[in-house]
Amino acid sequence: MTKALDVKANEKLFIELKDYIDSVKDVNGSLMQVLHMAQETFGYLPIEVQKFISSELDVPLAEVYGVATFYTQFAIEPKGKHKIGVCLGTACYVKGAQKIMDKLAKELKIKVGETTQDNLFTFEATRCLGCCGLAPVMMIDHDVYGKLEPKKIPEILAKYK
Ligand code: FES
Numbered sequence: 631m632t633k634a635l636d637v638k639a640n641e642k643l644f645i646e647l648k649d650y651i652d653s654v655k656d657v658n659g660s661l662m663q664v665l666h667m668a669q670e671t672f673g674y675l676p677i678e679v680q681k682f683i684s685s686e687l688d689v690p691l692a693e694v695y696g697v698a699t700f701y702t703q704f705a706i707e708p709k710g711k712h713k714i715g716v717c718l719g720t721a722c723y724v725k726g727a728q729k730i731m732d733k734l735a736k737e738l739k740i741k742v743g744e745t746t747q748d749n750l751f752t753f754e755a756t757r758c759l760g761c762c763g764l765a766p767v768m769m770i771d772h773d774v775y776g777k778l779e780p781k782k783i784p785e786i787l788a789k790y791k
Pocket residue numbers: 717718719720721722723757758759760761762763765767
């Protein structure tokens with residue numbers, strides 16, 4: 631379960647967000663802009679931030695939550711320090727991406743879409759990364775690992791620990 635955001639400890643960030651909301655609140659479509667700014671400020675969109683946006687923008691919480699969960703660029707859970715993306719495009723899938731996913735899930739003890747307990751890794755599936763000749767492909771942050779075999783994964787993960 632996600633730990634609640636400490637509102638008191640993050641008071642400065644809420645003030646920054648409020649200033650931004652005040653500057654765009656009369657603009658059409660400002661909810662998207664505010665969510666982007668909030669995510670940049672807090673790193674993700676916890677429920678406490680969604681409630682704040684709802685009350686400051688005078689938009690129902692259900693609408694804020696709906697938009698925050700509909701678009702993949704928004705995260706309502708904190709992300710890990712390193713983002714792992716396993717390509718599930720056709721070429722990678724045919725070359726064994728599922729085995730890479732299974733090995734990662736086992737090594738990290740999380741499911742796809744989740745973040746490890748120590749907040750070190752977030753594990754996601756991605757669309758084609760544009761280097762199909764290297765299938766199957768995994769990215770960690772900006773590093774690309776191609777022609778990947780499941781047995782190489784522990785050694786690769788160790789570099790980021
Ligand atoms: S299908 Fe994986 S990189 Fe294109």
